[in-house]
Amino acid sequence: MILSMSGKEGKRGLVAESQALDCLLAAAVPVSATETVGLDQALGRLLATPLVAVMDLPPFDNSAMDGYAVASARIPPGGATLPVSQRITAGTSPRPLQPGNVARIFTGAPLPPGADAVVPQEQCTLQEEEGQALRRVFIRTPVRPGQHVRRRGEDLACGETVLPAGIRLGPQHLGLAAAVGSVGLEVFRRLRVATVFTGSELVPPGRPLAPGQVYNSNRHTLHGLLHGLGCEILDLGIIPDDYETTLEALLGAAEDADVILTSGGASVGEEDHIKKAITTLGRLELWRIAIKPGKPLAFGFIGETPVLGLPGNPVSLFITACLFARPFLLKMQGAARWLPRRFPAEAGFSRRNPIGRSEYLRARLERHPEDGLRAVLHPRQGSAQFSAVAWADCLAVVPAGRTVAPGETIEVIPYSELLE
Numbered sequence: 001m002i003l004s005m006s007g008k009e010g011k012r013g014l015v016a017e018s019q020a021l022d023c024l025l026a027a028a029v030p031v032s033a034t035e036t037v038g039l040d041q042a043l044g045r046l047l048a049t050p051l052v053a054v055m056d057l058p059p060f061d062n063s064a065m066d067g068y069a070v071a072s073a074r075i076p077p078g079g080a081t082l083p084v085s086q087r088i089t090a091g092t093s094p095r096p097l098q099p100g101n102v103a104r105i106f107t108g109a110p111l112p113p114g115a116d117a118v119v120p121q122e123q124c125t126l127q128e129e130e131g132q133a134l135r136r137v138f139i140r141t142p143v144r145p146g147q148h149v150r151r152r153g154e155d156l157a158c159g160e161t162v163l164p165a166g167i168r169l170g171p172q173h174l175g176l177a178a179a180v181g182s183v184g185l186e187v188f189r190r191l192r193v194a195t196v197f198t199g200s201e202l203v204p205p206g207r208p209l210a211p212g213q214v215y216n217s218n219r220h221t222l223h224g225l226l227h228g229l230g231c232e233i234l235d236l237g238i239i240p241d242d243y244e245t246t247l248e249a250l251l252g253a254a255e256d257a258d259v260i261l262t263s264g265g266a267s268v269g270e271e272d273h274i275k276k277a278i279t280t281l282g283r284l285e286l287w288r289i290a291i292k293p294g295k296p297l298a299f300g301f302i303g304e305t306p307v308l309g310l311p312g313n314p315v316s317l318f319i320t321a322c323l324f325a326r327p328f329l330l331k332m333q334g335a336a337r338w339l340p341r342r343f344p345a346e347a348g349f350s351r352r353n354p355i356g357r358s359e360y361l362r363a364r365l366e367r368h369p370e371d372g373l374r375a376v377l378h379p380r381q382g383s384a385q386f387s388a389v390a391w392a393d394c395l396a397v398v399p400a401g402r403t404v405a406p407g408e409t410i411e412v413i414p415y416s417e418l419l420e
Helices: 017-027 171-179 217-228 243-256 274-281 314-333 387-391
Strands: 034-038 067-070 080-088 102-105 117-120 124-127 136-139 161-163 184-188 192-198 232-239 259-263 283-287 298-302 305-310 343-347 358-368 372-377 394-398 409-414
Touching: 017 283, 017 298, 017 314, 067 080, 067 136, 161 171, 192 217, 192 243, 217 232, 217 259, 217 314, 232 243, 243 259, 243 274, 243 298, 243 305, 259 314, 274 283, 274 298, 274 305, 305 314, 314 358, 314 387, 343 394, 358 387, 358 409, 372 394, 372 409
Parallel strands: 080 102, 192 232, 192 259, 259 305, 343 372
Antiparallel strands: 034 184, 067 102, 067 117, 080 136, 124 136, 283 298, 298 305, 343 409, 358 372, 358 394, 394 409
């Protein structure tokens, strides 16, 4: 049974945004297959199993400063002059600190046994006298136990979880994994996503345009989003507005892909064949959602392969891909978090939304010293005016039936939550 909603919009068969998301996420079955890859190949992959520390980090007490390692109990409040008995650099193994002595030490070098603090060199005065075997240093300030010492295991203790499963591995995660000695990580296999772009008017960029033709910009938008998610893309190219061709393309894609994403052909026109093809080959779970732009979105299955039919208008495709396809794909990839975070901002515009659909407006965030973040709109908000998407850095949300006045608080979704 295809999802629908009650009320005025329900008469037109529109599905509430939250209901559509619930349907998609409930149907998203995460991949189970994993592989182990080296750190150099792990960037952007989804971690399949938690990484647990097999060592302490740092692995030994070490100095956080260039200075002198001391036994703090031997330094009176007024300071002291003590001989320097050894010099400890990073990567060396120190001797125990002799009683009544200090050790010259450098950042990252191991603390010698018997020392419990480091005095920065700026708080010391080195004294050299002719004929003395040892240099001496005057420590001018009181010393606290543990000062300027990085304790063993203070960052991570052996057995502690370093990285939880389900995170997308960034440079910071790889650096931490390397710091605890990992050379490989177990990640989920890449999700295979087939893309189909419908429209007899579409041609690839670089070819001359005949009358009535347009360039297929949606391919590069959608593939860019999929590359950002680390998906393996099966590009089935452009297909004409033909029912039999649509059936053949979707049936072939269902055999090879984990997910099928289509662009265009999901609306109500006579040349829109995606909805009918999904119904013929499998089952349709939902069709048309209560947002603007992006209403003609379809979702269903061909066999066990999910199909998400995105709108053909460039702005509508971008918004539905970010708000619906992205969370669906993230859950299928094994990610721990799927939905983008929304943040409050001040409206730097007025907008009346009398319809029963939430609007996602192309906006840019500006910081004002007194008012904080303010969202301003691009003047062109049409579903085919993609220049506004490229100009914007967030989506400003105007709920159904609401009028927004300048200065009111609204929700925004930064691109950083949608494209990274």
